[in-house]
Amino acid sequence: MSRTPRPEFRPDPSLSHESMTALQREIAATARFTDAVGFDPGAVAIDEPFDLTTGLPDPTPNAGDPDAPVVVGIDQAFLTGGDDSGANTGDAGDRAVSAVVAIRDGTVIEYAHALTPLSIPYVPGLLAFREGESMLAALDALAVDPDLLVCDGSGRIHFREAGIATHIGVIRDVAGLGVAKGLLCGEPDEPVDERPAGWRTPIRADDTVETAAAGTTIGHAYQSRQYPNSRWVNPVYVSPGHRVSAATTVDLVAALCAGYKLPEPTRLADAHADRVKRRLVDGD
DNA sequence: GCGACAG
DNA sequence: ATCTTGTCGC
Numbered sequence: 001m002s003r004t005p006r007p008e009f010r011p012d013p014s015l016s017h018e019s020m021t022a023l024q025r026e027i028a029a030t031a032r033f034t035d036a037v038g039f040d041p042g043a044v045a046i047d048e049p050f051d052l053t054t055g056l057p058d059p060t061p062n063a064g065d066p067d068a069p070v071v072v073g074i075d076q077a078f079l080t081g082g083d084d085s086g087a088n089t090g091d092a093g094d095r096a097v098s099a100v101v102a103i104r105d106g107t108v109i110e111y112a113h114a115l116t117p118l119s120i121p122y123v124p125g126l127l128a129f130r131e132g133e134s135m136l137a138a139l140d141a142l143a144v145d146p147d148l149l150v151c152d153g154s155g156r157i158h159f160r161e162a163g164i165a166t167h168i169g170v171i172r173d174v175a176g177l178g179v180a181k182g183l184l185c186g187e188p189d190e191p192v193d194e195r196p197a198g199w200r201t202p203i204r205a206d207d208t209v210e211t212a213a214a215g216t217t218i219g220h221a222y223q224s225r226q227y228p229n230s231r232w233v234n235p236v237y238v239s240p241g242h243r244v245s246a247a248t249t250v251d252l253v254a255a256l257c258a259g260y261k262l263p264e265p266t267r268l269a270d271a272h273a274d275r276v277k278r279r280l281v282d283g284d
Numbered sequence: 285g286c287g288a289c290a291g
Numbered sequence: 292a293t294c295t296t297g298t299c300g301c
Contacts, residue, residue, distance in 0.1 A: 076291075078292055096292095122292075124289040131291070131292095153290045163290070184290045208288090227301075237290085 009171045011132030013119035020129050024162035027170045028211050033156055036243040037175045038147065039069045041255040046106055049258040052271050057108050064105030069147035071256065073101045073265025074135055074168075076152070077273035078118070079280060094118045096131055097280070098138035099273035102146065103265055112141040113276045124184065125159045128167035135168055149176035150256065150265040154184050155241035155249075157203055157219040161211045169242025176241030177249045179266055183221070183237045185209055192221045194232050199223040200250050203237065220250045225261045233261060 009027055050057060081093020096118050102110040114137035120130050139146070155165030155178035165178030186203040203219040205212040212218060219239030226233050238253045240246055256263035262270070 076292075078291090080293075122291060124291090127291055157290080159289095178290080180290050182290060185288090231299085 009167070010136065011129045011167065013129055013133070015129065017126075020126055021160060024128075024158075024160040024167070025211065027167055028161040030170050031156075031162070031166050031240075031242045033161075033240045033245060034243075035245045035248050037248065037252075041248065041251040044069050044071050044103075044148065044252065045255040046103070046258045046264045048106075049260055050108075050264055050268060052267065056111075056268065056271055056275065059108050059110050061109045063107045063109070066104075068105040070109070070144050071103045071148045071150060071265050072139070072142065072144075072146040073103070073150045073263070073267075073269035074138065074152065075099055075266060075269035075273045076131055076134065077277040079115075079277060096134040097273050097276050098131070098134040099269050099276055100138045100142050101265060101268040101272055102142060102144045103268070104144075108268065110142060110144050111272055112138055112143075113272065114138040114141055115276075115280070127153055128162075128164040132164065132167055132171075135164075136171065139168075139172065146172075146174050148252070149174055149241060150263060150269075151176060151178045151241060152180075152266060152269070154178045154180045154237065155219070155239040156246070157184055157186055157237055157239040159185055159208055159210055161209065161218065163239065163241075165239070165241030173242070175243040177244055177252060178219075178239050178241055179253060179263060180237040180239075181234070186218055188221050192223075192235050195223040195226070195235065197223055197226040198254070199235075202246070203239070217246050219246055222250050222253055224253070224257045224263070225259065236261065 169176030
């Protein structure tokens with residue numbers, strides 16, 4: 001009873017702006033920003049960063065504890081098309097590579113990806129309608145069932161509390177969160193500059209968040225990495241996607257970070273997307 | 285009108 | 292997101 005498909009929420013690039021924002025309000029109303037994850041952050045903790053200097057690790061489907069939760073990182077890369085006939089989208093012919101990496105008990109158990117056309121340009125607040133179909137296709141190509149989705153971008157930190165992590169999480173009815181390198185909207189409780197590793201502060205809704213009362217905690221700034229004596233690193237902005245609270249979202253991201261700015265599932269998905277793109281650009 | 289604005 | 296060399300620091 002908690003796995004109801006919601007095809008009506010699938011991101012459709014042909015929708016009008018009004019339809020898209022209306023869908024986002026529905027999605028936000030359906031989303032649960034409370035804890036229904038099914039496991040503790042410690043159950044998915046990754047202590048050692050993956051070494052990506054020699055390529056990605058080979059998948060080992062049978063390694064580790066088969067009952068541990070499956071964490072899936074998702075990221076995209078883009079292929080610029082050669083068709084310039086539609087002069088206004090700026091994206092005619094462009095395609096998206098969505099890459100997913102499934103991790104269980106600290107090891108990569110599966111990779112998958114999808115290659116799909118891009119039909120609308122990037123618009124802040126409407127990212128799911130540009131990249132959502134591609135992400136869903138990549139998830140469909142995955143054999144294992146995700147217990148947690150780690151998306152590149154915002155979840156509840158969004159004008160209508162329906163960022164891409166929330167959109168995907170609600171459609172698949174799976175727990176999910178978003179990790180963004182920049183803040184889309186909302187206001188940090190405290191200034192975020194020059195903070196030590198491990199520091200965090202709530203992001204509160206401001207008057208640009210149409211669906212929440214000002215002051216509502218919609219996510220956190222989290223300082224995942226910091227150098228002791230060098231140029232300052234910016235924090236990441238983490239927020240609930242679906243079936244997870246803001247507080248648990250930060251704890252999950254902290255558990256999934258292993259020394260780098262981005263959590264391991266995101267690092268791996270990013271590298272996988274680049275690898276798939278390179279294979280396509282070259283020639284298999 | 286101007287600035288802000290995930291990927 | 293993407294186009295890209297050198298450079299600074301651990």
